[in-house]
Amino acid sequence: MNQSARKRAEQAQTILVVEDEILIRLVIAEYLRDCGYKVIEATNAEEAVLVLKKAERAIDVVFTDIEMPGAMDGFGLSRWVRANRPHIDVILAASVARAAHAASELCDAGGNFPKPYRLHSVADRIRRLLANRKTRNDKSRSREQSGVAKGRGHFVNGQTGHAVGGKDVIRH
């Protein structure tokens, strides 16, 4: 990264993208990064609140889906932000098309770089990934039934992860 690019990156606004569907989240987050924003990803409102409370980086915009699993949906998160972080803007996007549109408008409004690709490409890429997943899921389900990719149950997560003994150390 050259000096001017580094300077632009340092000045970039930070957007917290909250979306429980990973194939949507990663495309929106990648698009916003490509147009110059710093992006933090959260998979639900609870994670978003934790990031808003604990992350060292100041967040400028919360970009959230409305329907999400868990105790708090996008409206609840929006209310939490208004009550606790009133200086942060909240963008609620109810569908893939609206999320892509809102991301595009954000790029127009304050991105450091020109739009990396057209709006249609964002929504289309998400739709392609989701459609592709459905096809592959159908295939893997039939494979699972034949015993190739069998699950094994799950562990319950223990302690909350936190950094101890310096930021570089990861314990869990």
Place this chain on the structure above:
Amino acid sequence: MFLIDFSSPEPRPKLSRFQPGHWTANEGETLVALDVAQEAELERQKATVLVVEDEVLIRLMVADALRAQGIGVIEASNGDEAQAVLASSIPIDLLLTDIRMPSKMDGLTLARFARAARPKLKLIIASSEPADSCGSEVADAFFHKPYTVSALLRSIKNMLKVWDDESKRP
């Protein structure tokens, strides 16, 4: 750049080369621009790591550190999300996964799924359990928690052959 005209009555949408200054769409038509070079850029061979970690602040720390090294990162919060990514066409070079996760798919099952779905994928498992008791033999490398991000970065860069100075790349 190509234009795809979905209003075309043909079974397959009509594809025509984009001419600058001729960007038109009549009412009711849907024109989707696919810039071939940009699409290729999107799918370019940039090293990409799929980070699977259920603790958002740890995930963020690891993802930030990797992105700072110019490595692409896809963040998954559990095994189910990671499986969706691995089952997609998204290019991934390395999977870094925790073992214990609150999802239907734990890290070890995910690792085995990844090995079957993408045989060339590099794989790192991180766990607070001893390596020999958590089935880590499926992985290329094992990190016992607590570990340092710098040690993890070194290992990932070596495995992906990412050099600090790109000009020295063979």
